[in-house]
Amino acid sequence: MDKRSLLKKELENSPYNKIYLDRNLKVLYLNSNAKKYFNNKKYKDLYSICADVELKDFAGEEYEVKYDKLIETFEINEPFAVHQYIRIRGKIYDFNIYSLQDSGINIAIVINFFDVTSKVENDILGSNELLQSIIALKASLDVSNKIKEKYRVNMNQFNKLMSNVSVGYILYDETYNIIFSSNRVYEILDFNGDSIYTWFDFNNRKSEDYRVNTMLADYISKGKELNGYQLEVNKNDIKKIIEIYISYTTDESGKSNAIITFKDVTKDTEIKAVKEENKKYINDVLNNIDIPILVIDCNDSDIIFSNYKMKEEFGVFEGNLKKYSVPEMIPYYSKALQTREKCCCDQIKYENRYKKIFFYPCIGKNEEVSVMYVHTIDITDEVIRFNEKERLQDIRNSYFSMISHELRTPLTVIYSSLQLIDTLYSDSINDKFDSILKTINSNSRRLMRLVNNVLDMSKIDAGYLVINKENIEVVSFIEELVDSIISFSKSKNINIIFDTNIEELYISIDSEKLERVILNILSNAVKFTPSGKSIFVNLFIDIKMSKIYISIKDEGVGIEEEKLPLIFNQYVEVSKGKKEMEGTGLGLAIVKKFVEAMGGKIEVSSVYGSGTTFNISLGFEKCPEDDDMIQRGVYDQISRKVKVEFSVIE
Structure with a gap:
């Protein structure tokens, strides 16, 4: 390196x-x-x-x-x-x-x-070692004037040291006489000259603050320690908060000495008061929010705050999270703790109400999750509406399915009879009767298309959609489908152009569903494309990736951008431009379900006023060429299906 x-x-x-x-x-x-x-x-x-x-x-x-x-x-x-x-x-x-x-x-x-200022001063505040050295030094200095002079330099050095410590000290012997006081005491208590000896002379009952004097004397006389007593001092209209500590030590001769420590905590107290005021303000705000809110200490999973709404709805107060009867929260809390990312429990049922719970981990300075913010929202009305919508959807599907089943049998008989009449008696039917039969035939196909769509969607919703694969030559199959609708496109003066990058490929696929998908999209293209325009069908086959890409592009009126997301929804008929064509709004919903069932993907893009493009991608399995493979004749095999699918154009 x-x-x-x-x-x-x-x-x-x-x-x-x-x-x-x-x-x-x-x-x-x-x-x-x-x-x-x-x-x-x-x-x-x-x-x-x-x-x-x-x-x-x-x-x-x-x-x-x-x-x-x-x-x-x-x-x-x-x-x-x-x-x-x-x-x-x-x-x-x-x-x-x-x-x-x-x-x-x-x-x-x-x-x-x-x-390390705070640390050093706190260490000094909590330790008697320094005071032991004071006692030892004072004892040695008191031996004689000669020794005092000898140690004068050391004492000056010591006083300088003590003056740089933010806490003040007073050292008493066992008869309550002051044997040492640091300069910081004068600054903290605003004393001048010998006033400190008057104020803290426990043998003088006329001290300036007899109440405090008596309390300190009582503690020292009984050898009791004092830990952080707060004294309020007002001098020259200046208020100070002084924190007082009493501890004890013994010198080398075995004499007991009391140490009173003073610390000016005015600023700390003011800051603490401001923090408490801010905390109270924040708590008041949170307690008046109509949303349950919780704050969890992630070190031990203890609840450190629970607003009124949380207590009211969940009965969650302070304590460990696990002791409350909302076990569904625990896995999501653990997940947010582990991933360090926002986590959401989409739905839990608690006392006949439905809740959605959010977990927000807060990362501390050590890059660990220190606290977790939790809030919940009530989604009961939303869940009820959704369940009711699902129930009505089921009723509607069941009703349509039942009606469709009841209609399909007589419709099949009527449609078959019409085909039979057209085949056997076409020469003996006069023009007027022929027109009536064509009208009946056309409307029968429309009704058959409607029934087929409703039944297909009912099967899809019920989970009965089955993929039945068979071996076909896919290029000619799609080309024949395109050729089969030419009569309909010519009737509207629309050109249909088919193109492919490969001339022949044998694959195994659900040909019936592929047929329905292509015919439905083509029927929409013909339906919404004006006279004199074109429809382009492009087939691209990627042998290496085993993918088929089918693109059907029209030069029609297009679809408005805000309506594109709705195009594949059930029972939604998106009108294109000023053209209002009849339909159930099921065709493209079925197309999407069929494509996805075959493991594929369908996308739509459109420029309003310029046309629409559907792109389909499907995976495939190659199969060997078979001489006995059934070749599907356009007019013999799919003409009837084309007429049904294109019945809305007639």
């Missing part, structure tokens, strides 16, 4: 402020956090950075950067690491300076630093 890649990897994986230096302490790179910290200033080297930023040690003294030592250590090519607390602009930073190596060679110096 080269230097650039290594540095980039190190950079991208760090959430902290990072500075990269070369062997001469020149800046190689600052990561985005460091750039933000330095307000996007451009630095040439470490010297310019240190000149711009005032560095102090933990005690608050000026910090000396040993540049030469750093360069010398780098040149040795040994890995090194330095850890220190440094103060910058009143805050404490954890500084880690270490070498970045590649193949045992130092290639860069990395300075990694981050703010």
Whole structure:
């Protein structure tokens, strides 16, 4: 891995402020956090950075950067690491300076630093070790004036250290005398001079706040600890909130000492109050929304918020999610937790109502799902309407199916009789009677077409659609279908043009359904194409992919764009332009079902005023050429079906 890649990897994986230096302490790179910290200033080297930023040690003294030592250590090519607390602009930073190596060679110096002010101060607040050192130091300083002078420098250093800590301390001996107080106490409580000794002198009953004085004295006299008592101090019309802690320690001689710690939490309290106010406002808003809302802590699946509507409808309060009687929610909650994506339970039934539940995972800073937002909507009315629609659809289908079955038998007899009359007695029928018979014949075919469509759709809805494959030569089969409607197209002065990329192919397919599909689309094309225009039927066969592509394009009036999505719906007759042709609206719905049942796909495109194109794609299985294969004669085998399908054009 080269230097650039290594540095980039190190950079991208760090959430902290990072500075990269070369062997001469020149800046190689600052990561985005460091750039933000330095307000996007451009630095040439470490010297310019240190000149711009005032560095102090933990005690608050000026910090000396040993540049030469750093360069010398780098040149040795040994890995090194330095850890220190440094103060910058009143805050404490954890500084880690270490070498970045590649193949045992130092290639860069990395300075990694981050703010630890709160952590350090909280650690100091919760520990007696520092106070133990105070006691030990004070004890040693009290030995004699000579020793006091000897340790004067150390004490000054110690006071500087304590002045840089945001909490204040008062140390009492066992007789309630103050043996040490940090300067921060004066700042926190706004004391001047010796007032602190008056205010916190537990032997003086005339202290400025006798109530607080008595309480603290009571705690200390009984050796009780105090943890976070909040005292409100008003001075010069300025309100402060002071947090007070009492703890105890023992010096080397066995004497007990009380430590009172003061922390100014005014800002924290104000921020907390604002947060509580905002939280109350948000809770009020959520509780007044007429939608059940839930917030779940994903660490332990505990409910941390449930609005009034959720409690009212589901009885879900606080506690673990699994204890509530909505088990259908659990799998979707788990799925949203695992996928880290929005998840939806489309429908559950709860106490005779139907609900739809949404789960929204919230990703935290550690890139893990921290909380889950859940809300539900009531879809009972929607479900009832849908079920009622389905019920009415079933009734309608059953009714149409029954009527169609009852009609088909007499219709078949009538139609067959008409064909027989036309065949046997055509010469003996006068013109007037012949016209009447043609009208009866035409309307019989229309009624037969209607009955066939209704029965086919009933079979499809009932799940009785069966694919019956047979071996055919598909090119001539489709060409014969096109030729069979020429008489109808000529009657309207419409040209039909057929084209194919292959002249012969034997396949196994459901020829009856393929025939119905092509004839139905062709009948629509002829129906809606004006005189003098053309219809194009293109057959493209992809042998390698075992696919048949059939395109039927007309130059008719076209279909309006907003009506295209409805074209394959049941009982929908999309009128084209100003032409209103009769129909049930079942033909194209059946066509789509047939194509899909054969494993194919059908699509429609149209430009209103220019025409419509239907594209069909079907898979196929090749079969061997068979001399005994039934060749379908156009006029002998499908003429009757064509007349029925094209009855609406007559």
